[in-house]
Amino acid sequence: MKINISDLTWDQFIYPRGAKSQQTISAYVEALAIGAQFPPIKIQRVFNYADGNETTEATIILDGIHRWSAFKEKGIKEIAAVEWKDKPIDYEKNKMPLLLESAQCNTSHGDRLSSNDKKRIARDVASTDPECKWTESALAEKLGVIQQTVNTWISDIRARQKASRNTVILRLSRLGWLQEKIAETSGITRGRIAQIVNNTNFGEINILLSQGRDMDYIARHYNMDLPLVWALRLEGKTDQEKFKELDWGLRTWDQWYFNQCDERFGDDWPGRIPAQLVAHTLFYFTKSGDLVLDLMAGGGVVSDVSLVFERKCLSFDLATRDNRPDILYHHWDPRNWKWPITKQPDLIFFDPPYFDKKAGDYSEKSISSFPRDEYLKFFEEFFTLMKQHAKQTTRLAFINADWRDFQNKAALDETPEDSILADDYLNILSKTGWQRTHIIQVPLSSERFDAGIVSAMQKKKILGVTSRYLIIARRS
Numbered sequence: 001m002k003i004n005i006s007d008l009t010w011d012q013f014i015y016p017r018g019a020k021s022q023q024t025i026s027a028y029v030e031a032l033a034i035g036a037q038f039p040p041i042k043i044q045r046v047f048n049y050a051d052g053n054e055t056t057e058a059t060i061i062l063d064g065i066h067r068w069s070a071f072k073e074k075g076i077k078e079i080a081a082v083e084w085k086d087k088p089i090d091y092e093k094n095k096m097p098l099l100l101e102s103a104q105c106n107t108s109h110g111d112r113l114s115s116n117d118k119k120r121i122a123r124d125v126a127s128t129d130p131e132c133k134w135t136e137s138a139l140a141e142k143l144g145v146i147q148q149t150v151n152t153w154i155s156d157i158r159a160r161q162k163a164s165r166n167t168v169i170l171r172l173s174r175l176g177w178l179q180e181k182i183a184e185t186s187g188i189t190r191g192r193i194a195q196i197v198n199n200t201n202f203g204e205i206n207i208l209l210s211q212g213r214d215m216d217y218i219a220r221h222y223n224m225d226l227p228l229v230w231a232l233r234l235e236g237k238t239d240q241e242k243f244k245e246l247d248w249g250l251r252t253w254d255q256w257y258f259n260q261c262d263e264r265f266g267d268d269w270p271g272r273i274p275a276q277l278v279a280h281t282l283f284y285f286t287k288s289g290d291l292v293l294d295l296m297a298g299g300g301v302v303s304d305v306s307l308v309f310e311r312k313c314l315s316f317d318l319a320t321r322d323n324r325p326d327i328l329y330h331h332w333d334p335r336n337w338k339w340p341i342t343k344q345p346d347l348i349f350f351d352p353p354y355f356d357k358k359a360g361d362y363s364e365k366s367i368s369s370f371p372r373d374e375y376l377k378f379f380e381e382f383f384t385l386m387k388q389h390a391k392q393t394t395r396l397a398f399i400n401a402d403w404r405d406f407q408n409k410a411a412l413d414e415t416p417e418d419s420i421l422a423d424d425y426l427n428i429l430s431k432t433g434w435q436r437t438h439i440i441q442v443p444l445s446s447e448r449f450d451a452g453i454v455s456a457m458q459k460k461k462i463l464g465v466t467s468r469y470l471i472i473a474r475r476s
Ligand SMILES: C[S@@+](CC[C@H](N)C(=O)[O-])C[C@H]1O[C@@H](n2cnc3c(N)ncnc32)[C@H](O)[C@@H]1O
Pocket: 266, 269, 270, 271, 272, 273, 274, 295, 296, 297, 298, 299, 300, 301, 302, 316, 317, 318, 319, 330, 331, 332, 333, 351, 352, 353, 354, 362, 363, 365, 366, 367, 368
């Protein structure tokens, strides 16, 4: 086929500028002047191709940049071309195969790729291929080098990827995921998962600690997340010893105030609760090995603390993220209630949005977009569903705060009919078959309010809300 020179795109990711030689182009221009014939160039039609701010279709050159440049310089309008695949392909999804096809063409003829070009290509491919689909030998074949060379180029990338893949598997297994579920999520066979879980040795953690390395260093060293490193370090210790090692004072009374969240556990998340609050709940209301179910997991703090305190934990939320494979998507939907697990939990942890607070931060499917009546009805149905799936000994740990209509209103002018208070939740709990056993004060920090706001509130006699409570209940 013949193709217009001006319709072709030189993609510098696929064929870098550094690999283009002006000397070769000049030689080709001279050859064209005396009527030399050139073999066709290799091209590929693609879609989903970024061009400035837009994505469009393009025809990119896989092989023959020098011939194409020489034709352009000579003012020739068309060039003979062959297609790699006879249909347009998705550029973003096929970037690496395109890169390797181009590399392979350029290992055998023309201005061959330099060793540095090949190394860059091998590293680019390896770093975007965490599942290691491109083996060292396949890359070696494409790049025209021996496997040993590819090994030395990419061994650091592969080692890191392996560590982080093993990390995910260890985390999910410690949280109580079944091996077949881990296999389904990670694409790794059950046999291999069993090997990783049973044989991964992190004995060096204590050596590194005795050499004065800190936990952040150790997490980086193993390419692991910090909560997992803590879990491995504190494995086998009692809960009380863990509190001590984490530098958390253990509260003996039913008021648990924490100035701020402990950044080591849970992701930064709108409405995040302190890890210390979760740890106290686990300490008083569960035992080692118990199953915790986190219904609206947000930043995953319950999962992280469960990992450290050796509880199993299954977590669900509308919001899921690549870095949190332990949080599964689930929409608690009043039009279609579904319970996602079969095993009955020992503790149900339930930290929902406090009515419409932070509604703008959550998905539009979040219950924070419900009007008051619907929001309360949601709780009635949800507590009923929880009870159906709870065993006699299951505890429910439910966190909420009074939602009072206090914004811009003096305390005396508030309208209680518009509020949602602790009494409303307690009534719903008892109506749906739950008996409250404890109410623990877990106040919000007031340090987030600046002096200007505080003084304006005082002037208007506005009474703010920092009370928050943790209601513990069991089946009545
Ligand atoms: C207060 S946040 C949880 C914060 C979490 N405990 C933490 O410390 O990071 C409430 C969560 O409920 C989730 N959510 C709201 N409505 C939901 C629904 N109908 N189904 C599932 N998740 C929902 C939101 O996505 C949000 O992450």
